[in-house]
Amino acid sequence: xxxxxxxxxxxxxxxxxxxxxxxxxxxxxxxxxxxxxxxxxxxxxxxxxxxxxxxxxxxxxxxxxxxxxxxxxxx
Amino acid sequence: xxxxxxxxxxxxxxxxxxxxxxxxxxxxxxxxxxxxxxxxxxxxxxxxxxxxxxxxxxxxxxxxxxxxxxxxxxxxxxxxxxxxxxxxxxxxxxxxxxxxxxxxxxxxxxxxxxxxxxxxxxxxxxxxxxxxxxxxxxxxxxxxxxxxxxxxxxxxxxxxxxxxxxxxxxxxxxxxxxxxxxxxxxxxxxxxxxxxxxxxxxxxxxxxxxxxxxxxxxxxxxxxxxxxxxxxxxxxxxxxxxxxxxxxxxxxxxxxxxxxxxxxxxxxxxxxxxxxxxxxxxxxxxxxxxxxxxxxxxxxxxxxxxxxxxxxxxxxxxxxxxxxxxxxxxxxxxxxxxxxxxxxxxxxxxxxxxxxxxxxx
Amino acid sequence: xxxxxxxxxxxxxxxxxxxxxxxxxxxxxxxxxxxxxxxxxxxxxxxxxxxxxxxxxxxxxxxxxxxxxxxxxxxxxxxxxxxxxxxxxxxxxxxxxxxxxxxxxxxxxxxxxxxxxxxxxxxxxxxxxxxxxxxxxxxxxxxxxxxxxxxxxxxxxxxxxxxxxxxxxxxxxxxxxxxxxxxxxxxxxxxxxxxxxxxxxxxxxxxxxxxxxxxxxxxxxxxxxxxxxxxxxxxxxxxxxxxxxxxxxxxxxxxx
Numbered sequence: 100x101x102x103x104x105x106x107x108x109x110x111x112x113x114x115x116x117x118x119x120x121x122x123x124x125x126x127x128x129x130x131x132x133x134x135x136x137x138x139x140x141x142x143x144x145x146x147x148x149x150x151x152x153x154x155x156x157x158x159x160x161x162x163x164x165x166x167x168x169x170x171x172x173x174x
Numbered sequence: 175x176x177x178x179x180x181x182x183x184x185x186x187x188x189x190x191x192x193x194x195x196x197x198x199x200x201x202x203x204x205x206x207x208x209x210x211x212x213x214x215x216x217x218x219x220x221x222x223x224x225x226x227x228x229x230x231x232x233x234x235x236x237x238x239x240x241x242x243x244x245x246x247x248x249x250x251x252x253x254x255x256x257x258x259x260x261x262x263x264x265x266x267x268x269x270x271x272x273x274x275x276x277x278x279x280x281x282x283x284x285x286x287x288x289x290x291x292x293x294x295x296x297x298x299x300x301x302x303x304x305x306x307x308x309x310x311x312x313x314x315x316x317x318x319x320x321x322x323x324x325x326x327x328x329x330x331x332x333x334x335x336x337x338x339x340x341x342x343x344x345x346x347x348x349x350x351x352x353x354x355x356x357x358x359x360x361x362x363x364x365x366x367x368x369x370x371x372x373x374x375x376x377x378x379x380x381x382x383x384x385x386x387x388x389x390x391x392x393x394x395x396x397x398x399x400x401x402x403x404x405x406x407x408x409x410x411x412x413x414x415x416x417x418x419x420x421x422x423x424x425x426x427x428x429x430x431x432x433x434x435x436x437x438x439x440x441x442x443x444x445x446x447x448x449x450x451x452x453x454x455x456x457x458x459x460x461x462x463x464x465x466x467x468x469x470x471x472x473x474x475x476x477x478x479x480x481x482x483x484x485x486x487x488x489x490x491x492x493x494x495x496x497x498x499x500x501x502x503x504x505x506x507x508x509x510x511x512x513x514x515x516x517x518x519x520x521x522x523x524x525x526x527x528x529x530x531x532x533x534x535x
Numbered sequence: 536x537x538x539x540x541x542x543x544x545x546x547x548x549x550x551x552x553x554x555x556x557x558x559x560x561x562x563x564x565x566x567x568x569x570x571x572x573x574x575x576x577x578x579x580x581x582x583x584x585x586x587x588x589x590x591x592x593x594x595x596x597x598x599x600x601x602x603x604x605x606x607x608x609x610x611x612x613x614x615x616x617x618x619x620x621x622x623x624x625x626x627x628x629x630x631x632x633x634x635x636x637x638x639x640x641x642x643x644x645x646x647x648x649x650x651x652x653x654x655x656x657x658x659x660x661x662x663x664x665x666x667x668x669x670x671x672x673x674x675x676x677x678x679x680x681x682x683x684x685x686x687x688x689x690x691x692x693x694x695x696x697x698x699x700x701x702x703x704x705x706x707x708x709x710x711x712x713x714x715x716x717x718x719x720x721x722x723x724x725x726x727x728x729x730x731x732x733x734x735x736x737x738x739x740x741x742x743x744x745x746x747x748x749x750x751x752x753x754x755x756x757x758x759x760x761x762x763x764x765x766x767x768x769x770x771x772x773x774x775x776x777x778x779x780x781x782x783x784x785x786x787x788x789x790x791x
Binding site for chain 2: 585586587588589591592598599601605606607608609610611612615618619620621622623625626627630647648651
Binding site: 104105106108112113115116117118119122123140148153155156158159160161162163164165166167168169170171173174 | 536538540542543546547548549551552555559560562563564565568569570573722723724725728729764765766769
């Protein structure tokens, strides 16, 4: 059985850098950037893209609905 | 068609006219001297016939906010109360004005201030006309002088408050609310259907048609000062149009009069007698009865002032409307005041005596 | 498989609900309000009931809730949302009518309206955000502020002789005959968010199906008011709020 691969897309300008997604990620794949968005917030990004399983924990806890999650079974 | 004539108290006429005119909801709280309105509705059970909702709320504050929300959804809703109760409603009335929400408050005045008395009063003229709520706003204020007008103004109120999208106050008093008279009742008008509300009130927040339009919201909050001013200016424009088109008054022998009483509500009924007595004595006496207290018949009073010698304002208060009369005549003629307050109602003779004082030999 | 292969519309498993619009929310970073707004939008969307929904906003931080979720909203004056909702539901009996209120709005200035709407068994749902503080006005003491907790108006900590005791308004609600569903939830973890969503769904269905009043308390954080990071605020809530406001159903009459 193929394992699940996931990916997230962060709406950078909507993100307020609360870091709750990073805390929620079971695999600790998310961090806040050093750079800031137009509002001045360090925003969320996935530092290790290939390990994401698309569990959507990060997106569910995101208060601002900044994260869209995609998931696909590996062939 | 045979006329539907009944003998009713003013308060009962309000209640019965409400469901006959197709009001959707009544939300109120008991207070003397207007409790018959809620009592009559509870007894008549209009929810079983017209579908009108009747709810005894936990307070006047809750009542007016129920009317606010009901009006926001495009429904025709009302409440009723008396002086201290109407005082509690002022915040809600201000919100209704700010959001341009139609809704009716029937205010059956008693003597004040504070808890005051339960006897009749007209000391809530300022409360109704100038409002106790915050901000720049107005309510249309109708002042009935008979049980018949209590019934009729329910229809007029519905028409005006939806036409102009604003709160309307029927400012009555304990005399008109409690006295019994013959009334020709209006025929039954059906309540508006959901489709009619959707068509006539596209601004309403009821979800109807949401998939085909942007969502609606009702809010008086505007943190941008320039935007807030813009909203206020738009309302002022509306108020100016109302002042031009909706002034109502009854002129009683006033057009050739040299001495004129200005009075509304029960005071006008009492004053009419003084006018007739002076006329029988050969004095050209008359009366102007403002029916809309806001918009006030300023122009008409100014016009009367141009050809009369003196005016007398009669009120069940220490003198409130008299200031609007004085502002209207702009010093052209002297305006005297005769008032009784705290629940005291003058006899026709007392008014006659006061009126006669004006007449110079 | 590349990331681009995964990021395809057919692989989308979670995102902002379509009823939540793109207007940036004014809430502070990490605020629980955003999550609850999202859940409300998701539930209404799943129920397919937006043409029969009226939401009532409070005064407080959620005063602008109407900007973010694309349904018809009425902004109530402070504390009066349950009165507004009562009227709307009685006049539109088949609608979903809900209020969204904070602790100051619901449990302080609007206690009367709340208790009486619930006690009349109005067929409305109340979503109650309890973060034990007045957020919008700058972190003053709320009726639900914990004993000893410091706020702008109890800077030395809440003391019973000065400030009285925290109000267990949800517990009171559960004793009222008009309520059919009273529950306390949180949105600090994925598991709790799932439970909170189920609770909101049940409360909304109770409104539509005229089963009585529902109250869903969401024990929440206010990182700005509490002067903590969002992460720390969640921890503080778990350690201090949950023992005092334990999560779970207080009443559910439809559940056998």
